[in-house]
Amino acid sequence: MKVIGITGGVGSGKSALLHAISEEYNCRILLADDIANFLKEPGQRCYEPLVYLLGHGVLDEEGYFDRQKMADLIFGNEALLELVNLVVHPAVKQYIREVIEGERQKGQVEFCFVEAALFIEAGYRDMVDSLWYIFATEEVRVQRLLEGRGYSLEKIHSIMKNQLQEEVFRAKCDVVIDNSSTLEEAMAQVRPELKNK
Numbered sequence: 640m641k642v643i644g645i646t647g648g649v650g651s652g653k654s655a656l657l658h659a660i661s662e663e664y665n666c667r668i669l670l671a672d673d674i675a676n677f678l679k680e681p682g683q684r685c686y687e688p689l690v691y692l693l694g695h696g697v698l699d700e701e702g703y704f705d706r707q708k709m710a711d712l713i714f715g716n717e718a719l720l721e722l723v724n725l726v727v728h729p730a731v732k733q734y735i736r737e738v739i740e741g742e743r744q745k746g747q748v749e750f751c752f753v754e755a756a757l758f759i760e761a762g763y764r765d766m767v768d769s770l771w772y773i774f775a776t777e778e779v780r781v782q783r784l785l786e787g788r789g790y791s792l793e794k795i796h797s798i799m800k801n802q803l804q805e806e807v808f809r810a811k812c813d814v815v816i817d818n819s820s821t822l823e824e825a826m827a828q829v830r831p832e833l834k835n836k
Contacts, residue, residue, distance in 0.1 A: 640743055642751045642766065646758035647773035647808065649798050650780030650787075652818040652825070653754055656773060659822050660752065660829060667748045669738060671755035671763075674731050679704050684734075688726045692719075728761050736766060750833065759803060759811050771832075772812035774805070775819045 647653050657668050678685040681702050689704070690697075697708045713720050735753055742751050755763055764770060775783075777799070784790045790798075809815060814832055818825040 640746070640748060640751055641768050642739055642753065644758050644763060644767035644770040645752055645754040645773060646756065646770065646812065647775070647818075648780060648802050648805075649756065650784040650795070651773045651775040652783065652822075653773045655822060656816070656818055656825050656829070657752055657754060659826055663826070664750055664833065665748050666750040666752055667738070667742050668752045669735055669754065671731055671735070671753070671757075671761075674734055675727050678727070678730050678734060685726055685730050689723065692722055692726065732761070732763065732766070735763075739766065756802070759807070764811075769814060770812045771814040771816055772808040773816050773818050773825075774808070775817070779819045 645653055645657060654670070657670075660666065661668055675685075677683060679689060680686060693709065693712060697704055697712055699705045713723060739751055739753075742748055753763065753767060755761060758764070758770065780799075781792070781795055784795045785792070816825055816828045816832075
């Protein structure tokens with residue numbers, strides 16, 4: 640089983656491309672954001688440390704984290720954000736390692752894809768055989784975020800400004816998939832890469 644890391648800027652179409660890959664290949668797909676949200680649920684490994692850190696005021700009536708309250712509390716507070724990341728990032732990495740090891744032992748899938756926006760910054764590189772940069776032009780990304788997520792231009796540029804620059808992604812990744820056009824065109828670049836694995 641080959642483990643492939645997937646990263647790229649916001650709006651580059653990573654999720655859509657992974658969905659297309661999952662329909663064509665025998666693989667397991669791990670999304671770091673989804674795992675982080677799962678690990679914040681009651682009874683999971685990040686729940687108690689985060690409640691201790693942020694207080695019960697960020698929970699909803701059922702005891703789950705209210706994402707908006709959490710975001711409001713953390714926004715602009717670099718020190719608190721760092722403490723939250725110190726709880727969440729190691730737990731997510733550990734969970735991903737456990738799933739990869741489990742899949743290796745089962746031997747049922749050919750590929751395991753791990754998607755994380757902060758792949759390079761969070762130090763995930765050592766757990767994958769190959770790291771792919773999903774590229775899309777800035778114009779395409781802005782359009783996708785305006786239409787698909789309803790983000791304002793201000794929000795889009797604010798997010799993009801805080802992400803790695805294209806040249807850093809290109810320097811750190813082994814494979815570049817251009818996802819600026821159709822999914823089929825992107826898949827035409829993916830197939831030869833997976834054939835060589």
